[in-house]
Amino acid sequence: MSEPAPTHGTRTVVSPAKTLFGVDAVEQVGEYASRHGETVLVVASEEIFDIHGDGVVETIERAGVETAIYTDVRPDPTVENVEEAHAVYEQEGCDAIVTLGGGSSIDVGKSVGVLATNEGTIREYGVDKAGYEAVPEPIPPLIAVNTTAGTGSETTRTAVLTDESTSTKFIVVSENMVPTVAIEDPELTRSLPKSHTAFTGIDAFTHAIEAFTSVKSFSVTDGYARDAMARTVDALPVAWANGDNIEARTEMMIAQFKAGKAFGNSSVALVHGMARPLGAQLHIPHGLANGLILPYVVEFNHAAAPEKYAEVARLLGVADESDGTRQAAAAASEGVEGLCEEISLVDYLDDFGEVPDRETYLDAVPKMTQDAFDSGSPDNNPRKPTREELEALFVRVYDDALAPDSRRRS
Ligand SMILES: [Fe+2]
Structure with missing residues (x-):
């Protein structure tokens, strides 16, 4: 075998606690939201929310969970996106996050989660400033409804963000920001151009x-x-x-x-x-x-x-x-x-x-x-x-x- 077996020190494999695969998996978002929160922040881009947002929000609310909505996620999400979405999370008293979209929305959701349970700004947690695994507290429950195929962000410990003040991208990497539930419904990717x-x-x-x-x-x-x-x-x-x-x-x-x-x-x-x-x-x-x-x-x-x-x-x-x-x-x-x-x-x-x-x-x-x-x-x-x-x-x-x-x- 050419690849090393993990015999030279322990290796960690992170994963969402649950991953739902298959057509119509998205219909279970309400059930999972109700297991994890009372008021969820739904994070999406405007474009994706226009296509899938009403259905997802309705499913969540039908399960007795309240929603607050942030739909300004940009294709290369920014620090500002995270701060704005976090403000909505706090104002509305959210206790869980549902992301709707691909990597951009998921990465904003993870980062909002970091700010919800940790001190400081998201920029301070960049690997270039703080190193790997520098987020001390686990994020709140995060349900990632994936609509692309894709960044795989619903299964990783990484968020990629843009710092507009310096026009640079930075990454935050922590086991404490892996989503709780990933929903992989291929039907949602049909709308991808x-x-x-x-x-x-x-x-x-x-x-x-x-x-x-x-x-x-x-x-x-x-x-x-x-x-x-x-x-x-x-x-x-x-x-x-x-x-x-x-x-x-x-x-x-x-x-x-x-x-x-x-x-x-x-x-x-x-x-x-x-x-x-x-x-x-x-x-x-x-x-x-x-x-x-x-x-x-x-x-x-x-x-x-x-x-x-x-x-x-x-x-x-x-x-x-x-x-x-x-x-x-x-x-x-x-x-x-x-x-x-x-x-x-x-x-x-x-x-x-x-x-x-x-x-x-x-x-x-x-x-x-x-x-x-x-x-x-x-x-x-x-x-x-x-x-x-x-x-x-x-x-x-x-x-x-x-x-x-x-x-x-x-
Ligand atoms: Fe990538």
């Missing part, structure tokens, strides 16, 4: 591949990651091409959950370290940033974890058992890029975000590089980049995938 099916699907795939090759990977999380990758390779192109295919939507819901279990316990690595500052710079969705970066990091990494990347390449169908380990590993980046191409990922740059000219981008590379290092994620990478190597990777992303006349865009 193709673009966000692509973004969230590649995000999930990136979680799996990064967890699989992370220096923190071990046998338990490798199992989740392998299964998540295999399901994504098969189901993501189908779910993207036909969003009404409920089997493919279900497969992606399971894949993203398992990918969440994988990275939530073995960490993401360099791709996410780079994607946060790149996303902030270009104002592009997180999953799109991941998909832009992923092939280059896989290429950069493959020689450092050849057996793992060979397995990835075989899963992606760009190598088989007749290929040697190193040869197969070298093909992994091509396989990853192929998956992105199948769902036209890079084409979404035409409609999302703004690519600056090369000079402006190059000016931003040193700060993006610093932000990537500061996130701590590159420390989990199988190959540790030097500053020069990381800067070169950012430049490569621009020249090969971002520039309007670049290879991947033309």
